[in-house]
Amino acid sequence: MAEITLKGLAHSYVAAPGGAEDYAIREMDHVWQQGGAYALLGPSGCGKSTLLNIISGLLSPSRGEVLFDGQTVNDLPPEARNIAQVFQFPVVYDTMTVRDNLAFPLRNVGAPEAHVAERVKEVAEVLELTDQLGRKAKNLTADEKQKVSMGRGLVRDDVSAILFDEPLTVIDPQLKWKLRRKLKEIHKRFAITMVYVTHDQLEASTFADKIAVMYEGQVVQFGTPSELFETPNHTFVGYFIGSPGMNFLDVAVRDGRVMAGEIPLPVSEALCAAVAEAGTTNVKLGIRPEFVEVHDAPVEGGMQARVEHIQDLGTYSIIDLRLGDMSLKARIDEDQPPPAEIAYLRFPGERVGLYVDEFRVEVQA
Numbered sequence: 524m525a526e527i528t529l530k531g532l533a534h535s536y537v538a539a540p541g542g543a544e545d546y547a548i549r550e551m552d553h554v555w556q557q558g559g560a561y562a563l564l565g566p567s568g569c570g571k572s573t574l575l576n577i578i579s580g581l582l583s584p585s586r587g588e589v590l591f592d593g594q595t596v597n598d599l600p601p602e603a604r605n606i607a608q609v610f611q612f613p614v615v616y617d618t619m620t621v622r623d624n625l626a627f628p629l630r631n632v633g634a635p636e637a638h639v640a641e642r643v644k645e646v647a648e649v650l651e652l653t654d655q656l657g658r659k660a661k662n663l664t665a666d667e668k669q670k671v672s673m674g675r676g677l678v679r680d681d682v683s684a685i686l687f688d689e690p691l692t693v694i695d696p697q698l699k700w701k702l703r704r705k706l707k708e709i710h711k712r713f714a715i716t717m718v719y720v721t722h723d724q725l726e727a728s729t730f731a732d733k734i735a736v737m738y739e740g741q742v743v744q745f746g747t748p749s750e751l752f753e754t755p756n757h758t759f760v761g762y763f764i765g766s767p768g769m770n771f772l773d774v775a776v777r778d779g780r781v782m783a784g785e786i787p788l789p790v791s792e793a794l795c796a797a798v799a800e801a802g803t804t805n806v807k808l809g810i811r812p813e814f815v816e817v818h819d820a821p822v823e824g825g826m827q828a829r830v831e832h833i834q835d836l837g838t839y840s841i842i843d844l845r846l847g848d849m850s851l852k853a854r855i856d857e858d859q860p861p862p863a864e865i866a867y868l869r870f871p872g873e874r875v876g877l878y879v880d881e882f883r884v885e886v887q888a
């Protein structure tokens with residue numbers, strides 16, 4: 524088991540890379556601590572698989588170092604890195620039985636048969652494969668094959684880490700939920716460093732204690748699910764986490780007031796000063812739909828907005844609003860009657876974040 528450190532890591536698939544856009548991984552430093560349950564979350568193409576393949580040694584980075592417990596492993600081939608990797612599609616030997624498939628990674632490193640039998644039994648039980656142990660893998664369903672694939676990743680207890688690359692893509696939705704819980708259980712039981720790649724925020728938060736959000740080849744935030752929700756460090760984290768994502772309003776200071784287009788926003792003096800001093804025109808205020816206060820009658824400090832659409836989702840509603848020439852969303856609970864055509868909005872000061880050139884800036888009160 525190991526702590527995995529990525530130091531000044533960058534990778535480009537282009538022979539002679541020019542700008543940042545030629546890099547699948549832009550220069551990054553990151554540490555996965557020993558024994559952690561982590562998710563690597565980001566949209567398609569942001570560099571998740573590239574990063575996993577660099578850690579496991581399937582790919583050599585253009586620059587930087589990969590260290591396991593402080594020792595560089597850049598020159599070690601995958602088999603010497605002691606990493607188990609589970610891919611999106613099952614990797615099983617069709618002609619072998621489930622038992623022999625599960626035993627394979629252990630026999631490969633010369634583990635004694637008694638240990639092999641014990642671990643195969645344990646992993647088969649956890650994954651509910653005990654009844655299938657004697658079957659040939661070729662006769663299994665896609666779900667069962669992927670369970671065997673996962674079992675092959677979990678069977679060795681001496682690995683540095685287990686990397687899961689969207690392992691539940693081919694799994695039936697019902698079983699998906701169950702397997703995710705199982706993985707969490709397995710993590711608790713075996714205390715192995717696990718990195719779970721996904722583009723699904725729900726999948727990431729059910730599995731991981733901490734999530735690394737990746738965007739355009741960089742980890743833009745590494746935090747607990749609640750940190751990502753409460754204080755997104757980057758506008759992308761705000762959009763990507765939460766349902767619907769965070770609202771961002773372009774703002775500027777005019778005549779001493781923070782303006783969103785033609786609408787003056789009642790914000791604190793400290794926030795107004797911070798917007799004025801931002802030193803760029805790319806300045807946004809972010810507020811989550813859950814925290815937008817919606818009133819159906821004028822309130823002190825309320826901004827008048829037009830109600831464009833209301834989506835009733837049972838326990839809550841999502842309201843599409845138009846504030847001046849800007850669109851935003853609010854989420855209200857079922858016990859609050861939605862406004863008709865006009866709403867009066869307030870943004871509680873402690874719920875508003877300042878984003879300068881897409882990154883969050885703390886404002887001193």
Ligand SMILES: Nc1ncnc2c1ncn2[C@@H]1O[C@H](COP(=O)(O)OP(=O)(O)OP(=O)(O)O)[C@@H](O)[C@H]1O
Binds near residue numbers: 567572722
């Ligand atoms: N073998 C390759 N050769 C050239 N470019 C590649 C190669 N593999 C990936 N890329 C490019 O590198 C970038 C990152 O891809 P990567 O597969 O790591 O992203 P990802 O986040 O895992 O996406 P997905 O969720 O779709 O698998 C993308 O622009 C992709 O097109």
